[in-house]
Amino acid sequence: MSEPAVFNRIREEIAENPVTVFMKGSPIFPQCGFSAAVVGVLTHMNVKFKGIDVLSDQDIREGIKAFSNWPTIPQLYVKGEFVGGCDIVREMYQSGELQKLLKDKGVPFAEP
Amino acid sequence: MPMPAAEIERLIKQGIPDAKVTIEDLRGDGDHYAARVESTAFKGKSRVQQHQLVYRALGGRMGGELHALQLTTAAPE
Numbered sequence A: 001m002s003e004p005a006v007f008n009r010i011r012e013e014i015a016e017n018p019v020t021v022f023m024k025g026s027p028i029f030p031q032c033g034f035s036a037a038v039v040g041v042l043t044h045m046n047v048k049f050k051g052i053d054v055l056s057d058q059d060i061r062e063g064i065k066a067f068s069n070w071p072t073i074p075q076l077y078v079k080g081e082f083v084g085g086c087d088i089v090r091e092m093y094q095s096g097e098l099q100k101l102l103k104d105k106g107v108p109f110a111e112p
Numbered sequence B: 001m002p003m004p005a006a007e008i009e010r011l012i013k014q015g016i017p018d019a020k021v022t023i024e025d026l027r028g029d030g031d032h033y034a035a036r037v038e039s040t041a042f043k044g045k046s047r048v049q050q051h052q053l054v055y056r057a058l059g060g061r062m063g064g065e066l067h068a069l070q071l072t073t074a075a076p077e
Helices: A006-016 A033-044 A058-068 A086-095 A097-104 B005-015 B047-057
Strands: A019-023 A050-053 A075-078 A081-084 B020-025 B032-038 B068-074
Touching: A006 A050, A006 A058, A019 A033, A033 A086, A081 A086, A081 B047, A086 A097, A086 B047, A086 B068, B005 B020, B005 B032, B005 B047, B032 B047, B047 B068
Parallel strands: A019 A050, B032 B068
Antiparallel strands: A019 A075, A075 A081, B020 B032
16 A cells, blocks of 8 residues: 655655644644643743644645554654654653653753 | 543453553543553553554544543553
8 A cells, every 4th residue: 555645745844844743723823722732842941843733734634643643633743753742742841751852862942 | 522431441441451541531521531541561662652552442533532532651560
């Protein structure tokens, strides 16, 4: 079975942007509480990221779920690697694992 | 569409037989749940892989019928 064409677009996005969030709405106006929570964590840590609004792109919306084998939005990618959804991001932030991951991957952040 | 907590627990245990499942109905509306799942099946797996096992047990309902399920997973100490 050949893979969906949208996978290549997803690969390009996550290769181009060190930190990518597939989310509902934009980082300025998230359209869902879970997306807002992930944006909140990254903003709080002063991490530069690209938000991709899946609501404005049905191919990406369905494609990203298949790509990561993950049924929900938001989804956080760091340096091309799937990190998790809202619960995992929150848990990793609280335990310090997210900070460690960003540091290990060479992504700048600053905790207030 | 709301889904009873007992049904979520049943599905998880069906997919992960030794799972210890605790479910909290966050708003009392049968639609926003928090689940904690503990299983030896999670040993040596990343959080993403652990959640994927639970999602697989839920058989595609996550993100559909089940809109809001906060998930915490752990392997027993």
